[in-house]
Amino acid sequence: MQVVSVKKALDGSIAPDTKVEVRGWVRTRRDSKAGISFVNVTDGSTFDPIQVVAPNTLPNYEKEVLHLTAGASVVCRGTLVKSQGKGQSFEVQAEEVKVLGFVDDPDTYPIQPKQHTLEFLREVAHLRPRTNTFGAITRVRHVAAQAVHRFFHEEGFFWVNTPIITASDAEGAGQMFRVSTLDAVNPPRTDGGKIDWGKDFFGKEAYLTVSGQLNVEAYCLALSKVYTFGPTFRAENSNTTRHLAEFWMIEPELAFADLNEDANLAERFLKYVFKAVLNECGPDMKFFEERQQKGVIERMEKFINSSFERIDYTDAIEILKKAKKKFDYAPEWGNDLQTEHERYLTEEHVGRPVVVMNYPEKIKAFYMRLNEDGRTVAAMDVLAPGIGEIIGGSQREERLDMLDKRMVQFGLKPEHYQWYRDLRRYGSVPHAGFGLGFERLIVYMCGLQNIRDAIPYPRVPGSAQF
Amino acid sequence: MQVVSVKKALDGSIAPDTKVEVRGWVRTRRDSKAGISFVNVTDGSTFDPIQVVAPNTLPNYEKEVLHLTAGASVVCRGTLVKSQGKGQSFEVQAEEVKVLGFVDDPDTYPIQPKQHTLEFLREVAHLRPRTNTFGAITRVRHVAAQAVHRFFHEEGFFWVNTPIITASDAEGAGQMFRVSTLDAVNPPRTDGGKIDWGKDFFGKEAYLTVSGQLNVEAYCLALSKVYTFGPTFRAENSNTTRHLAEFWMIEPELAFADLNEDANLAERFLKYVFKAVLNECGPDMKFFEERQQKGVIERMEKFINSSFERIDYTDAIEILKKAKKKFDYAPEWGNDLQTEHERYLTEEHVGRPVVVMNYPEKIKAFYMRLNEDGRTVAAMDVLAPGIGEIIGGSQREERLDMLDKRMVQFGLKPEHYQWYRDLRRYGSVPHAGFGLGFERLIVYMCGLQNIRDAIPYPRVPGSAQF
Helix, strand or coil: CEECCHHHHHCCCCCCCCEEEEEEEEEEEEECCCCEEEEEEECCCCCCCEEEEEECCCCCCCCCHHHCCCCCEEEEEEEEEECCCCCCCEEEEEEEEEEEECECCHHHCCCCCCCCCHHHHHCCCCCHHHCHHHHHHHHHHHHHHHHHHHHHHHCCCEECCCCCEECCCCCCCCCCCEEECCCCCCCCECCCCCECHHHCCCCCCEEECCCCHHHHHHHHHHHCEEEEEEEEECCCCCCCCCCCCEEEEEEEEEECCCHHHHHHHHHHHHHHHHHHHHHHCHHHHHHHHHHHCCCHHHHHHHHHHCCCEEEEHHHHHHHHHHCCCCCCCCCCCCCCCCHHHHHHHHHHHHCCCEEEEEEEHHHCCCCECECCCCCEEEEEEEEECCCEEEEEEEEECCCHHHHHHHHHHCCCCHHHHHHHHHHHHECCCCEEEEEEEHHHHHHHHHCCCCHHHCCCCCCCCCCCCC | CEECCHHHHHCCCCCCCCEEEEEEEEEEEEECCCCEEEEEEECCCCCCCEEEEEECCCCCCCCCHHHCCCCCEEEEEEEEEECCCCCCCEEEEEEEEEEEECECCHHHCCCCCCCCCHHHHHCCCCCHHHCHHHHHHHHHHHHHHHHHHHHHHHCCCEECCCCCEECCCCCCCCCCCEEECCCCCCCCECCCCCECHHHCCCCCCEEECCCCHHHHHHHHHHHCEEEEEEEEECCCCCCCCCCCCEEEEEEEEEECCCHHHHHHHHHHHHHHHHHHHHHHCHHHHHHHHHHHCCCHHHHHHHHHHCCCEEEEHHHHHHHHHHCCCCCCCCCCCCCCCCHHHHHHHHHHHHCCCEEEEEEEHHHCCCCECECCCCCEEEEEEEEECCCEEEEEEEEECCCHHHHHHHHHHCCCCHHHHHHHHHHHHECCCCEEEEEEEHHHHHHHHHCCCCHHHCCCCCCCCCCCCC
16 A cells, blocks of 8 residues: 555556555545545645545444544545546545544634635634645745755855844844843843843843844855845834744855846846746646736746846936826935835836846945945845835945945944954955845745735734744 | 856866866965966865966066965966866966955964864854865755755655744743843833733744744644754753754654654655765865864765664663663663763664664653553654764654643643644644754764854854854
């Protein structure tokens, strides 16, 4: 008896009439008047369940099979045969249906075989992986993550996990979560009444990282091609559908490279990941197309087959000013682009992905390389139709004197960044990189509306799962 | 002019006499009396540097080439030729050596071309990736991490990233780091003077996760085969060479499986990762063999070619009691095994990796499945020669009534674990999994003495890099 996944049972790689064992959870049960039950069983290995045909000759037919409800766990043994039914390739003619676990009080089981709102499912996060939607999201996440690692490996990049707990001030990088083991009620204090952080676990104040970029630069200036892929944190209390307090970030860093090569890398990267998901998640993507967002597959296919347009920020502002469209925010040189601007550029003006390059230096971070014009930096945003910005990147300022000037300009103290300055003191080279939120990619590919549905456990105040 | 990595330039895949451009950092420079400089250049793509032969006919020979020191960055253009020298396959006959960045004050540059102690290098963590040792560790980490993801993918597992910030009490799982955005000096308080956690970011107390296992179980009971690979945290203040406050953990979870299948999975997993590192990191492993720990390659080869021995914990105690060896701690049924016991079993008694199974229920976690004998649980430890325990795992208690009993026995409140209990109420199935620290694997493969050398940034109080 061959134990097979539902995926394998359905994909035609097993000869018909083979004896198989399939294990999984019941999706639905339908009983015919002829005394046969059709039990759809899923094990998460693929989108579709397999139909198990259970005749009333099974010894436990009356006592157990007829009591199977959605969510019950079963081990089914029988013969794999070509299915007569529509929409399925193979089914199992059961000779044994062993019930491992029934559902306690089926009427109140949260995952009924019907469509649930995503809002409701966020409240039962521990059970939502059992739904079609979250099974599919999990598989897409997995395939996308694998593709991320594979892409960089094939391009000669090394994965580096930068620190999660950090003591760097990261001034100006947004709100941070503090990490501490001090007694919150009665923390040790200095004579002045301040907290004595010297007594904390690390001997100083510690936070959760907002980005691994600065740290990964040190590895870039030794191993040339590196990337991070790990969790990052933002403590902004923005309860929007676009922001998460905890999310996974991908940050490649490339030595001996300028902004153009950075944009090339971003283009190859996105296309590679999209291709992998379309190739490996066919049934899941079909489901998102039908149930989540029409056109989501075509959008990815067009993305893969387009060359990215490159527009200078200064030109982009001119384009926006000349546009016949009415914007909520008037485009103006010196301001960051709003999502409405980004979407106009990529969707209406060009109709393809766009890389906007060379932003005003005042609105970008201190580590970005100042251009010859003295008023822009070598920064880029990759804009995708349907969502706007999906990647942000820059060439880094590799000239120590310029870096110091920029730090002072941004109110940062160079002496707080000695190690980062060292990278420019010792064999400095031009280098560039970008960052993107993994969940934003998932939102884009699956056509989701709320980024909380792109993570395995939504973190919603008040939810059962936190 | 073809831009090539040092790895590619050395591996024989480029025809001799091809014009190439190599970019990297100077390791050493040697000048011959004939007016030729031999500059060893590395770019981190592989262990060995490539020799660049720079004749004094280069226009910047006097002014720049003769001033190159370790760490300076260069772009070298020239002809790739077979090398006459010993120990190298190819070299570059330079037609141009462009210096991108010299080393500011070479005499005080921390990474001199000599051997440094690992203690010293922990204090210059941002520069240590430029050394042979940490270049090699980074490549081994990368190859091992890729192998982890590839192994599980090929076995049909899905990667799930469980939450880093968690509100679960995780009672008894060790010291945790608190995560908060409250003002530490003047936190909001309740009338009783306690901290008002309801005003904190998540509306309740929050911590850094110590393990993703409980969370990943929910995905296992929907997708059958899942794994986590992400950071976990322990706030134990044990400043040993074996413990980290932040480390990456790998935790697969397998449905419809018992402890035996769990052990099989662990065996396949370790062998797969070791094979990948031996196959893909040849020069790095050779270096560890020569400089770090003799026998480290043979140990891995033997590991791969051994079948794992399985010993019941009760039998293991008998074996240890009968051993002629004098232990610091006398083996006794009911106590956990000490490292000295583990190493005796795997190194001396069996001479191969050992899986010890079925530990006393009192010394293991509440979620492990109680055996028929009522006094042991279906727990396992995988012991490896040279290090002892490398993996810990168990079959999980899938019976709700038994789980509740075990929770009460461990002083836990079942009502705090309703979501975890739900997994047993709704279609429960036997399932099992294991966990291992990624850094411990790196320590083992690279023959390191201190686990702080297995992470990209050591977290040592007082170090420049935190």
